[in-house]
Amino acid sequence: MFKERLTSLIAITLVGLVLTGCAGKKTPPPAPSEDNTSTQTTAPAEAAALADFGADGQPIDPRTGGPLNRTFYFDYDRSDVNPSDIAVLEIHAQLLNRNTGKSVVIEGHCDERGTREYNLALGERRANAIKSFLTAAGVAASQIESVSYGEERPENPGHDESAWSRNRRAIVTYR
Amino acid sequence: MDRQFFIRVIACVALFITASLQAASLETIVIDRGGVNQIKIGVVPMKMDPSLATMVDPSDIVSNDLRFSGQFAPISRDNMLSMPSSPAEIIARDWRILGAEYVVIGSAMREPTGQVSVTFHLYDVPGQKQVMMQKVSGRADQWRDIAHRVSDLVYEKITGVRGAFSTRIAYVLVQNAGTSRARYAIELSDMDGERPRTVYSSTEPLMSVSWSPDGRRLAYVSFETQRPSIVIQDVRTLARERIASFSGINSAPQFSPDGRQLAMVLSRDGNPEIYLMNLADRTLRRLTRNPAIDTEPAWAPDGRRLIFTSDRGGKPQIYGLELATNLEERLTFHGDYNARARMLDDGNLVFVHRSAGIFHIAWQDMRRDRVVVLTRTNLDESPSVAPNGAMLMYATQARGKGVLGVVSIDGSVKYELPSSSGDVREPAWSPFLDPLSGR
Numbered sequence: 001m002f003k004e005r006l007t008s009l010i011a012i013t014l015v016g017l018v019l020t021g022c023a024g025k026k027t028p029p030p031a032p033s034e035d036n037t038s039t040q041t042t043a044p045a046e047a048a049a050l051a052d053f054g055a056d057g058q059p060i061d062p063r064t065g066g067p068l069n070r071t072f073y074f075d076y077d078r079s080d081v082n083p084s085d086i087a088v089l090e091i092h093a094q095l096l097n098r099n100t101g102k103s104v105v106i107e108g109h110c111d112e113r114g115t116r117e118y119n120l121a122l123g124e125r126r127a128n129a130i131k132s133f134l135t136a137a138g139v140a141a142s143q144i145e146s147v148s149y150g151e152e153r154p155e156n157p158g159h160d161e162s163a164w165s166r167n168r169r170a171i172v173t174y175r
Numbered sequence: 176m177d178r179q180f181f182i183r184v185i186a187c188v189a190l191f192i193t194a195s196l197q198a199a200s201l202e203t204i205v206i207d208r209g210g211v212n213q214i215k216i217g218v219v220p221m222k223m224d225p226s227l228a229t230m231v232d233p234s235d236i237v238s239n240d241l242r243f244s245g246q247f248a249p250i251s252r253d254n255m256l257s258m259p260s261s262p263a264e265i266i267a268r269d270w271r272i273l274g275a276e277y278v279v280i281g282s283a284m285r286e287p288t289g290q291v292s293v294t295f296h297l298y299d300v301p302g303q304k305q306v307m308m309q310k311v312s313g314r315a316d317q318w319r320d321i322a323h324r325v326s327d328l329v330y331e332k333i334t335g336v337r338g339a340f341s342t343r344i345a346y347v348l349v350q351n352a353g354t355s356r357a358r359y360a361i362e363l364s365d366m367d368g369e370r371p372r373t374v375y376s377s378t379e380p381l382m383s384v385s386w387s388p389d390g391r392r393l394a395y396v397s398f399e400t401q402r403p404s405i406v407i408q409d410v411r412t413l414a415r416e417r418i419a420s421f422s423g424i425n426s427a428p429q430f431s432p433d434g435r436q437l438a439m440v441l442s443r444d445g446n447p448e449i450y451l452m453n454l455a456d457r458t459l460r461r462l463t464r465n466p467a468i469d470t471e472p473a474w475a476p477d478g479r480r481l482i483f484t485s486d487r488g489g490k491p492q493i494y495g496l497e498l499a500t501n502l503e504e505r506l507t508f509h510g511d512y513n514a515r516a517r518m519l520d521d522g523n524l525v526f527v528h529r530s531a532g533i534f535h536i537a538w539q540d541m542r543r544d545r546v547v548v549l550t551r552t553n554l555d556e557s558p559s560v561a562p563n564g565a566m567l568m569y570a571t572q573a574r575g576k577g578v579l580g581v582v583s584i585d586g587s588v589k590y591e592l593p594s595s596s597g598d599v600r601e602p603a604w605s606p607f608l609d610p611l612s613g614r
Contacts, residue, residue, distance in 0.1 A: 114514065115471065117470045118470055120382075121442070153357075154353045
């Protein structure tokens, strides 16, 4: 019990430091509680969870206070993580490391070009690319489930590049 | 080229007035009639028993079937000079003038047993003789089955190839595709798109339908558990059983020609690999070991070999796998995207082929190493061959909607089967069936 709390406290402090580093802002690290005395009596993990997630159970972006981006787009026929998504994925990794009771489902999706079964496999590759990033950042594999929908659930039902670019995606959903 | 692409005629309007009343029926649009070496045939309106006056004239169904095959050019009823219903009434000259090689005549009766029957005669015009006479009977609700059986018999007598008009197609119908109200269904209809019925429907995606070789069961992929799993469903009782729901992908089911095994794709060991499931005891045998995507297995007709798609060479290509030795061999070399192949009885392949960014259905002659593109639309996929090897059905896009395309195996005749109720995709042509004897 005590060991868990200690670990959580260390994690929160570390994450706080990393976050300020990443965001490049000089704002103080997010305080889990207003005064230090109560930090030791109330469960710090709970306090962190309140700050990390919105009413819908999905994560809050500590940089903006709004919802944290959970959709990541891919290039045609590719399954490598876009470099511009790395900063947000690092925040997801920190959230999951800090809230080990939380888990995510990563959905992988494709555009309609190519065969359905091949796209099912490609969608899994995309979901797994996000999963690999998170596990490399320390997230337990048991917190992550990946599922491919291939081309079966497009975000945009159109048949042109603007639709296709919206459909090649992975979505991270917390539960 | 342009002519082939743009000649669009609504086929057989009279027949499809009835079809259009059923919202879910697939319509037929002729894209290209081909025109070379088609056999001219007169299918004469049949003499109908007054109690059958409300039924579709079987000659409409027979005529449409034969046209659908691409090998026949049925003579329009308006051009017929006489309409015999018994052999004695046939005036050979009336048909010679029209260039007809054959004439089909007949009558429909109600039997004392309550059954209905069609008695037909096939007449050889140049030979001036009757070459076939047969009575086909069944229950009143098997009316279309009776007519399709007549088509099968006429087709086989003339071409020497077994007719495939008594077959069915299974396909996926999606309503409100790409919206939060999307509804997916596994549908089953006659080969001509008539008499559709829903086998299973879900708000979660359904895909990859395939038939058992006895035509009694379908295997498909369902996301009903929020993950892809493989379901086998009995076509008659509609009883369903989920037979593979391992972690990761469970997909691309294909029954072996003897019906005892199911080839499938599982990613439970990390990435998509081809497996065989013994359906009697559900044991699995893993066939591929490769960090690449291995998927879309299909059986060689002898059941000794599988073909599948793999991107182990960087791009998706078709590979063959000998079951006795596990030896793998690459089969396609033309183009940078060849996938979801099906093997014909003669060992040749049909598959999805990308050229210049456009997806077509192509046919590969294995002996001559030649690839022929059969379709001219875009986003063509899921080729499925009729059990007699004469026609091929596939999924494509037309007017922004998913429709089924039909093409003769030589690429000369093309049809579309759209549905008014949604996007149609992933056709699977059944094996030979015999609905009149309960199959």
